[in-house]
Amino acid sequence: MKSDVVFKRAYNDSLDLIAELGVGAALPSENALGARLGVSRTTVRKVLAALADKGAVSGAPRQRRVRAVVQPTQRFPDAETVPLGAQVERRFMEWMLRDNACPGTAVNELELARQLGTATTSIREFLNRFQRFGLIEKRPNAGWILKGFTSDFALELFEIRELFELRSARAFAKLPPASPLWRQIEALREEHLRLLDEIEQRFHDFSDLDNRFHRLINAALPNRFVEDFYEIIAMIFHYHYQWNKQDERQRNEVAIREHLAYIDALTSRDVTRVEAACRTHLASAKETLIRSTAGPAAVPPQRGRRRRRAGVTPA
Amino acid sequence: MKSDVVFKRAYNDSLDLIAELGVGAALPSENALGARLGVSRTTVRKVLAALADKGAVSGAPRQRRVRAVVQPTQRFPDAETVPLGAQVERRFMEWMLRDNACPGTAVNELELARQLGTATTSIREFLNRFQRFGLIEKRPNAGWILKGFTSDFALELFEIRELFELRSARAFAKLPPASPLWRQIEALREEHLRLLDEIEQRFHDFSDLDNRFHRLINAALPNRFVEDFYEIIAMIFHYHYQWNKQDERQRNEVAIREHLAYIDALTSRDVTRVEAACRTHLASAKETLIRSTAGPAAVPPQRGRRRRRAGVTPA
DNA sequence: AATTTGTTTTTTATCGATTAAAGTACAATT
DNA sequence: AATTGTACTTTAATCGATAAAAAACAAATT
Numbered sequence: 191m192k193s194d195v196v197f198k199r200a201y202n203d204s205l206d207l208i209a210e211l212g213v214g215a216a217l218p219s220e221n222a223l224g225a226r227l228g229v230s231r232t233t234v235r236k237v238l239a240a241l242a243d244k245g246a247v248s249g250a251p252r253q254r255r256v257r258a259v260v261q262p263t264q265r266f267p268d269a270e271t272v273p274l275g276a277q278v279e280r281r282f283m284e285w286m287l288r289d290n291a292c293p294g295t296a297v298n299e300l301e302l303a304r305q306l307g308t309a310t311t312s313i314r315e316f317l318n319r320f321q322r323f324g325l326i327e328k329r330p331n332a333g334w335i336l337k338g339f340t341s342d343f344a345l346e347l348f349e350i351r352e353l354f355e356l357r358s359a360r361a362f363a364k365l366p367p368a369s370p371l372w373r374q375i376e377a378l379r380e381e382h383l384r385l386l387d388e389i390e391q392r393f394h395d396f397s398d399l400d401n402r403f404h405r406l407i408n409a410a411l412p413n414r415f416v417e418d419f420y421e422i423i424a425m426i427f428h429y430h431y432q433w434n435k436q437d438e439r440q441r442n443e444v445a446i447r448e449h450l451a452y453i454d455a456l457t458s459r460d461v462t463r464v465e466a467a468c469r470t471h472l473a474s475a476k477e478t479l480i481r482s483t484a485g486p487a488a489v490p491p492q493r494g495r496r497r498r499r500a501g502v503t504p505a
Numbered sequence: 506m507k508s509d510v511v512f513k514r515a516y517n518d519s520l521d522l523i524a525e526l527g528v529g530a531a532l533p534s535e536n537a538l539g540a541r542l543g544v545s546r547t548t549v550r551k552v553l554a555a556l557a558d559k560g561a562v563s564g565a566p567r568q569r570r571v572r573a574v575v576q577p578t579q580r581f582p583d584a585e586t587v588p589l590g591a592q593v594e595r596r597f598m599e600w601m602l603r604d605n606a607c608p609g610t611a612v613n614e615l616e617l618a619r620q621l622g623t624a625t626t627s628i629r630e631f632l633n634r635f636q637r638f639g640l641i642e643k644r645p646n647a648g649w650i651l652k653g654f655t656s657d658f659a660l661e662l663f664e665i666r667e668l669f670e671l672r673s674a675r676a677f678a679k680l681p682p683a684s685p686l687w688r689q690i691e692a693l694r695e696e697h698l699r700l701l702d703e704i705e706q707r708f709h710d711f712s713d714l715d716n717r718f719h720r721l722i723n724a725a726l727p728n729r730f731v732e733d734f735y736e737i738i739a740m741i742f743h744y745h746y747q748w749n750k751q752d753e754r755q756r757n758e759v760a761i762r763e764h765l766a767y768i769d770a771l772t773s774r775d776v777t778r779v780e781a782a783c784r785t786h787l788a789s790a791k792e793t794l795i796r797s798t799a800g801p802a803a804v805p806p807q808r809g810r811r812r813r814r815a816g817v818t819p820a
Numbered sequence: 821a822a823t824t825t826g827t828t829t830t831t832t833a834t835c836g837a838t839t840a841a842a843g844t845a846c847a848a849t850t
Numbered sequence: 851a852a853t854t855g856t857a858c859t860t861t862a863a864t865c866g867a868t869a870a871a872a873a874a875c876a877a878a879t880t
Contacts, residue, residue, distance in 0.1 A: 191868050194871090219823075232870085273833095274834080299861075309835045310835095311834065315833090318630060322733070324730060333861070414639045414652075415661060415737075506840075508863075534852080545842045547841055547842060589863080613832090625865095627865085645832090645833095647871085647873085
């Protein structure tokens with residue numbers, strides 16, 4: 191059956207919302223709530239019913255009000271608000287990165303399903319979607335082979351990344367002065383400066399800023415394939431940041447300065463400078479990533495004999 | 506339950522094989538047959554048992570021989586040897602291209618499943634894999650939206666294609682003279698000349714040649730993301746060739762000449778010439794593709810109201 | 821007349837079960 | 851040492867069913 195993560199997340203978000211509104215405040219209409227929480231009215235009504243049950247809101251049809259603010263302890267645990275697919279992805283990536291899973295390892299649906307406690311269907315769905323990241327490969331009727339997070343992977347990834355980002359950065363530099371992107375990049379520049387100021391305490395916040403920065407560059411010349419590719423980058427970095435804490439503050443500080451130089455180059459509209467700044471930054475990002483890969487080897491898949499099994503660590 | 510397309514295809518292929526060997530010839534060992542047919546020994550034995558049953562091969566243990574060549578009418582129909590996923594893809598693409606399905610149309614799993622006569626699981630799997638082609642988009646918990654085969658799609662596709670192919674072609678031109686790829690491209694050049702010679706009768710064969718030509722260029726500097734992207738191109742052209750027959754002979758002849766100029770540029774190792782030839786060819790391919798698209802519009806998805814349904818034509 | 825709410829229908833996410841195919845193991849045969 | 855028969859175990863592909871969420875319809879209210 192379908193899980194109710196949508197309901198649980200909406201319920202938790204509603205608790206925040208009523209705390210924000212304060213006791214006595216009138217609630218928005220069901221449709222307005224749905225739009226705000228990003229769920230259908232069906233789910234809104236379920237949440238509202240649960241809240242009325244807890245005595246958090248009064249149930250009167252057309253004039254619902256906040257009656258009491260619910261204790262944070264009454265919230266659903268965060269783990270229960272994460273969609274199954276995302277959970278599977280996280281566990282799989284952790285296994286691959288943390289345990290440095292070896293290229294050539296067989297990944298098998300049944301065993302993954304057992305270890306993650308889900309039906310095989312969900313695992314299949316995940317693997318099929320995950321395939322596009324280039325880290326696994328399907329052999330029809332015979333499971334999946336891990337290609338692995340190797341330095342080859344990182345090199346190929348960054349070759350394309352550079353190709354794409356140079357293209358986008360050139361387009362950015364040629365943007366008409368009236369383009370709203372100029373304001374956005376100026377705002378990002380200021381965010382960078384603020385972060386640099388408090389780098390000792392807030393260096394973790396760089397990951398998100400990095401993501402927004404590169405997406406903004408790509409927005410100069412939208413292309414669905416570039417955007418899709420950037421999702422691969424974002425995914426890799428998302429997990430990589432969580433896993434490789436070595437020199438994190440230092441690395442992020444360097445990257446921030448590179449971003450600032452990159453932004454300056456863009457605002458100068460001097461294509462040669464833009465290209466140089468872009469290349470410099472990507473080269474150092476590549477270095478960082480490669481240092482944490484397993485190595486170059488892509489061991490050919492062993493056939494005919496029992497292959498090493500994927501051992502994702504149990505929950 | 507699992508379908509037995511693997512068995513049926515292997516069986517058909519075996520019929521071809523025994524016809525090729527001729528009556529009286531000794532059959533290869535089970536393992537050798539498995540390697541040749543691309544299936545496991547389990548399936549080989551099933552096929553062999555079926556063939557013995559038909560009297561096509563003698564069942565004697567270690568000296569199996571071809572006894573009779575089976576009539577082509579005894580083969581399994583081709584439709585039964587196509588994996589479900591491929592069938593779904595074909596039907597879906599035909600619907601989109603032939604019926605010029607409108608961007609913004611909702612694609613719904615249940616209805617597709619009903620129309621194609623499969624379980625919804627298979628449809629989901631297909632849609633998840635198909636997503637990477639950039640023609641559909643998922644809205645979690647709420648089905649899929651067709652982005653459609655629009656001119657925007659073609660433009661974005663060709664922007665990346667040019668970026669990638671210029672990169673590969675430059676690398677090709679710089680290949681050391683000892684590289685085996687030089688021999689391969691020379692062989693392809695001759696194939697092009699032969700095809701040009703018989704263009705009136707054989708213009709259909711260009712599609713396959715085109716595919717092999719561009720893959721060879723990409724092989725100059727292997728990169729999994731470039732290869733993955735080329736699968737999108739190949740898929741689009743595969744269906745496009747089947748669907749748009751207008752001026753086919755003429756178009757293919759032009760393309761062959763462009764390929765020949767491109768190959769000459771490569772063998773000259775003059776990067777400027779290579780780039781020019783590559784751009785010329787891709788520009789004309791782009792033109793062809795764009796002429797058969799629906800138009801630029803990407804209608805925003807309608808929400809809250811029943812959207813137009815995807816009407817894939819029944820089997 | 822447009823919102824808002826109550827009710828019903830449709831669709832997606834997820835499960836568990838079943839069959840085909842792959843893979844394992846090993847002794848018997850050439 | 852490779853090939854085969856036999857028998858078995860494991861895994862992938864595919865189905866149908868069910869609960870949650872979305873969407874549509876209908877009635878009530880301002």
